[in-house]
Amino acid sequence: MTAPDRLNNLQILRFAAAMLVVLHHVIWTSSSYNLSMPVLAPLTGWGESGVDLFFVISGFVMVYIQALRPRGAATFFLNRVARILPLYWLLTLLLLLLFLALPQFFASFETTWQRSIASFFFSSTFLLRELPVLFVGWTLEYEMLFYALFALGLLCGGLRLAILFSAIGLLASMFAGFINPLALEFIFGMAGAGLYLSGHGKRFAWFFLGLGVILLASWIWIRPDLDRLWSFGLPALLIVLGVANIRQAGSNLLTYLGDASYSIYLVQVFTIPAIYKLAIKLPVAIPTALVALTAILATIAAGCLLFRYVEQPVLVRFRRIV
DSSP states (O other), rough: OTTOOHHHHHHHHHHHHHHHHHHHHHHHHHHHHHHTTTTTTGGGTGGGGHHHHHHHHHHHHHHHHHHHHHOOHHHHHHHHHHHHHHHHHHHHHHHOOHHHHHHHOOOOOOOHHHHHHEEEOOOIIISSSOSSSSSHHHHHHHHHHHHHHHHHHHHHHHHHHHHHHHHHHHHHHHHHTOOOOGGGGGHHHHHHHHHHTTTGGGGGGHHHHHHHHHHHHHHHHHHOOOOIIIIIHHHHHHHHHHHHHHOOSSSSSSHHHTTTTTHHHHHHHHHHHHHHHHHHHHHSOOHHHHHHHHHHHHHHHHHHHHHIIIIHHHHHHHHOOO
């Protein structure tokens, strides 16, 4: 996107979403190593909401970009493939090679050739009902399904048909038991983009943002007995509507971290376990909170390096090919 079209606030929100997921996996990893962490214990499960933010943002951005610069179905889909596939394939391959070369470091990891192949083709969740090799990749499999449905809609007509086709396809897949209702958050995002493009949401921007933050934060204490689509998905929609409609931030460190959020999101599969394995092997006991903080900071740093020296160059080369 060019500078005037770019919604920097959404990029910053991507970083926040990635960090919520990182936080979730840090808490989960601490628990799996029987490391007590009272400070973060109340946040157990809350970090999953980062995925809901990602899905709503994706639905919003696909409609927003297509409305600003209409593209054909093939161009749209190839652009999405170029954005997701190269880095995901590289890290999936790296994980498999490390597993083959150093199996002693992967005591809790196992795979089959079916799972490995399905992982490369974004289908392990749907066909095998298993997580892909790079376990966070299950969200990317949902993303790719959404992109495919959106592209098919574009193939049959314009943006409105793409939205309709995507919504019907996701709803039909959910009722057939093929996907989790969580995927309907892409529809939330598309609806949010429609409201944003109409201009009617601007006057309520701060209300949307404030209410969304309050609802999402209140989950920590209330933990309502609601489907995730409502407990996390609805607040995510309100937050996206809010940040899209308020004044956009200029390019800064946070927007750079937002640009690097995909790398941060993927690299946590390597950094978090590595930090914890190292910490428990040290001759002196390290406070769990310090281990957790180190894992989070290491993930951010590794993600930024991966973004700068791998994701960006590979993306440029891959787009030239496709």
